[in-house]
Structure formats: structure tokens, C-alpha cells
Amino acid sequence: MIVTMTGKRGRPTAEEREERHQRVLGVISRVIVEEGYGALSFDRVAGEARVAKRTLYSDFECRAGMLRAAVRRQHAYLDAAPGSAEDVLAAAIAVATSLLREEAVAFQRAVISAAPLHPQMATEFYASGPRAAQLFLAERMPHETAGEREDAAETLLSLMFGEYYRRRLIGITPAPTPEEIRMRAERAVRLALDGQPVASGRRQLVDAG
Amino acid sequence: MIVTMTGKRGRPTAEEREERHQRVLGVISRVIVEEGYGALSFDRVAGEARVAKRTLYSDFECRAGMLRAAVRRQHAYLDAAPGSAEDVLAAAIAVATSLLREEAVAFQRAVISAAPLHPQMATEFYASGPRAAQLFLAERMPHETAGEREDAAETLLSLMFGEYYRRRLIGITPAPTPEEIRMRAERAVRLALDGQPVASGRRQLVDAG
Known part of the structure; x- marks a missing residue:
């Protein structure tokens, strides 16, 4: 049959x-x-x-x-980008929501484990994953030059993930709630854009939502 | 015999x-x-x-x-701390020098790989490694409360390592030179302490050295 x-x-x-x-x-x-x-x-x-x-x-x-x-499936926000080219916070939340999910963290863990044996794989992963996320954020940065926008996007990602992401990778911190993601993103956007280490907004842009 | x-x-x-x-x-x-x-x-x-x-x-x-x-051996600076309790930059350079070495990155990679099977090991690693580094930096922060000092230290670590550390973990970026470490540390200290995203010092503290 x-x-x-x-x-x-x-x-x-x-x-x-x-x-x-x-x-x-x-x-x-x-x-x-x-x-x-x-x-x-x-x-x-x-x-x-x-x-x-x-x-x-x-x-x-x-x-x-x-x-x-x-990898691309983990970054689905790349296809479903919101309309506003200025909404850095919304973009940051979209990136963090995708990449802090347990599935994405486990995937990153597997890539780290396999990287020494498969360097080309690591390069492909980076280009289609974290680097794509950085460029997605860079496009929405207010800075004048492309270099500044990429730097700001890297700073934003480092602040959103950073040591917290290390704890996620070694499994000692559970997946964040949507509220926790929003708070991390807001704090990171403020510091990356305005240079304010403490959460007290200076820009309408960030306070919205 | x-x-x-x-x-x-x-x-x-x-x-x-x-x-x-x-x-x-x-x-x-x-x-x-x-x-x-x-x-x-x-x-x-x-x-x-x-x-x-x-x-x-x-x-x-x-x-x-x-x-x-x-792990403790990787953080040898914890024993050989410099005298000044205010030299955040020197402390940041010491931490980055230890943790960005190939041996320490490979060790972190192994911990990440083993973490799902050995959660207690991951907890021990974190306490004796990254968390100890954070407290070492926090002690040298100028903020008033212990909570603020720890937050500032976490921000500093995230800025120094962050996305760059992800690239180190997946092996697509070689180990940094001492000069690159100093530049990363200076930039991270400036932003974490003063909230200046671009490298232009406002504090004597940071410009020293």
C-alpha cells in the first residue's frame, strides 16, 4: 500500500x-x-x-x-519586523524574547560545544543568528554612521544578555517572563542610547509602551 | 624499589x-x-x-x-589584588586578562556543555568563578549601597564580555592582545561608571593608567 x-x-x-x-x-x-x-x-x-x-x-x-x-527560525522577528524604523525598544524586546527562550539557549549551548570541532559551523551560526540580530537592531539606532549604529547595537545586546546570558547558558537562571524581558530591554536601551546606568528615562522613545 | x-x-x-x-x-x-x-x-x-x-x-x-x-586558579587575581580599593580599571583589566585567555574560555565552554547533566557543578562554577569576579569588581565600585555596586559590576562585566565573549566561546574571535584588553576594559568602565557610550573620559579615575 x-x-x-x-x-x-x-x-x-x-x-x-x-x-x-x-x-x-x-x-x-x-x-x-x-x-x-x-x-x-x-x-x-x-x-x-x-x-x-x-x-x-x-x-x-x-x-x-x-x-x-x-537558526533563522529562532530569529523569526527578522521577517516580521514592526513598521517603525525608530522603535529600538520594540526591536530589543523581539530579539530578547527569541534568544532567551529555552530552545534558543539550548541551541547556543550546542553550538558552543561543537564549535572547536566545527569552526565553519560556528561562523555560519554567528552570521545567521547573533550577527543578524545585531544588524536588525543597528538599523533602528539613531546614530549617524553605520559604524556607530553597529557599535550601539553590540552594546545593547551585551547589556541585555551579558552576564545574565552566561547564567542562562550554564542553566542556573530560569527562562525570563515577558515582564522580565521588557525590564531588561528597557534598562539596556536606556544605557546604550542615553548612557544612564540607573533606570530613570530621559527619552520619550524609551518610556513609551 | x-x-x-x-x-x-x-x-x-x-x-x-x-x-x-x-x-x-x-x-x-x-x-x-x-x-x-x-x-x-x-x-x-x-x-x-x-x-x-x-x-x-x-x-x-x-x-x-x-x-x-x-576555577579558582583561573581567578588568581583574587589573591593578588592590587592595593588601591578605588582602581576599578586595574581590577577590570585583571579580570578580563584572566577570563579571556584561551584556557579560561575553553573551561567555560566545557562547563556550558556539561551544565545540563551536572547542574550542581554549574552552580559551583558560577560561585567560585564569574560571581567571585563580580564581587571583586563590586568592592571597587564608588556607589553607596552594596546593591548598586553589584549592579554596576554586572554592567561592567556585561560590557567587557557580552557579545564579544559569545564570539570567543564559539571560537570565531582569537584571544585578545593586552592592548585590546585594556581598550575593552577602559570603554566598559567608562560606560558602566559614567554612562558614556563613546570613549571620551570624564573621570580622572578612568583616565589614569
Whole structure:
């Protein structure tokens, strides 16, 4: 008996393709987090996600492509950016919400573990993950030059994550609540933009929301 | 034939004990970095460092004790603190110099990898490492209350390490030169103390050195 995903022979619908794609991304992430990048292979993902290997080759081309797609999914805000080009705080909250989730922290942990053996993987991860987040924030910074905007975005990320993120990586601090994320983001935006170490807003921009 | 460390029967000298202790700490660090905390055991360390197990039990009591001693060695500045209680910059440089070294980054990487399986180890690591560094810096902060001093120290660490440390952990940035460490520390101290995102000193304190 032949059973296809569509229940009949023929090309899957767009919805079926999307469902399959999300299932594949879930398998990729799980293999990386639970067993490490070294365990990731087309054979493994094809088997666990119940898709044809040629479909995977067509979607991802290579193992690094699977990694990039899994990282990209963690940074979904990159696609669903809010309209205002000036809302640094909203962008900071979006980034922190994505990257402080347990799944994203576990993924970062797996990348750190595998990095010494897979330096190219680490480079791909950085470009499609943290560096993309930095550029996303930099675009929304008020500074004049691109260099200043990137510096400010790096400062903002360091303040939002920093030592707190170290505690998340070694698992001694639980995932933050949305309220905690907002507070971290507000404090970091204030200091990065205005240079105010203590939480007492000087800008309307930051006080909004 | 019986061969003792001293070449004759009797208690080892203080110098011999110190040499042995450093050799043991080197073995502990290497096992953790190369094979993970799960591979660390008294049998393993006794064999590789050529010391009696009862000596190890006497020195470290338990496996966590071996970890603490290895972490503590990375933070040697805690013992050799400079005299001035106000020299935040010198303290920041000492912390950054210790923790950005390749050995310390590799150690942190190993702790992150092992943390999900060994949560108690992660807690011990944090207390004897990063948290000790934070308190060391907090003692030198000019703020009035202990809470403010600890907050300022956490901000300083986040700015000095932050996203840069993420790049160190995934191995895409080489170990910094002493000059790069000084620049990172100066910039972080300025922003943490004075709230100046750009490098233009306002305080004598920071400009000194």
C-alpha cells in the first residue's frame, strides 16, 4: 500500500509543504540540541522527519544549510519586523524574547560545544543568528554612521544578555517572563542610547509602551 | 624499589607540595576541557598526576572541590589584588586578562556543555568563578549601597564580555592582545561608571593608567 502525505498522488499543497518544512526544522534543531552538530546528517533528518532525502537536498543543499534554516527560525522577528524604523525598544524586546527562550539557549549551548570541532559551523551560526540580530537592531539606532549604529547595537545586546546570558547558558537562571524581558530591554536601551546606568528615562522613545 | 617524590623517605617540602598541587590542577583542568566534567574522577586525576588518591581526597574532599580549585586558579587575581580599593580599571583589566585567555574560555565552554547533566557543578562554577569576579569588581565600585555596586559590576562585566565573549566561546574571535584588553576594559568602565557610550573620559579615575 502506498500512503502519501496528500492522501492522493500528486504535488503537496503549499500548506502541506509548510507543515513538512516546520517538521524538518524541528528535527534539525532537536538533533543539534540533543546530540550535537556532529550527529546532524541528511540521512538522519530524512528518517526522523519522514521526508525524501532529495527534498532535503533541494531545500537545504548542505548540512550548513540545515543549520542556517534552524537558526533563522529562532530569529523569526527578522521577517516580521514592526513598521517603525525608530522603535529600538520594540526591536530589543523581539530579539530578547527569541534568544532567551529555552530552545534558543539550548541551541547556543550546542553550538558552543561543537564549535572547536566545527569552526565553519560556528561562523555560519554567528552570521545567521547573533550577527543578524545585531544588524536588525543597528538599523533602528539613531546614530549617524553605520559604524556607530553597529557599535550601539553590540552594546545593547551585551547589556541585555551579558552576564545574565552566561547564567542562562550554564542553566542556573530560569527562562525570563515577558515582564522580565521588557525590564531588561528597557534598562539596556536606556544605557546604550542615553548612557544612564540607573533606570530613570530621559527619552520619550524609551518610556513609551 | 620505593621511589618517593622527595628522593628520600619523609614528608615533601612546601615547594614540592606546591609543584604537585599545580600539576594536579593542570590535570583537572585538562580533563574537564578535553573530555568534560563527566570524565573527572579521583582515579583519573590520581593516575595522570601521579599522586595518591588519599592526597587528593585530603586536598579536595569531593569532585566539586576539584572543580572549584581549578576555577579558582583561573581567578588568581583574587589573591593578588592590587592595593588601591578605588582602581576599578586595574581590577577590570585583571579580570578580563584572566577570563579571556584561551584556557579560561575553553573551561567555560566545557562547563556550558556539561551544565545540563551536572547542574550542581554549574552552580559551583558560577560561585567560585564569574560571581567571585563580580564581587571583586563590586568592592571597587564608588556607589553607596552594596546593591548598586553589584549592579554596576554586572554592567561592567556585561560590557567587557557580552557579545564579544559569545564570539570567543564559539571560537570565531582569537584571544585578545593586552592592548585590546585594556581598550575593552577602559570603554566598559567608562560606560558602566559614567554612562558614556563613546570613549571620551570624564573621570580622572578612568583616565589614569
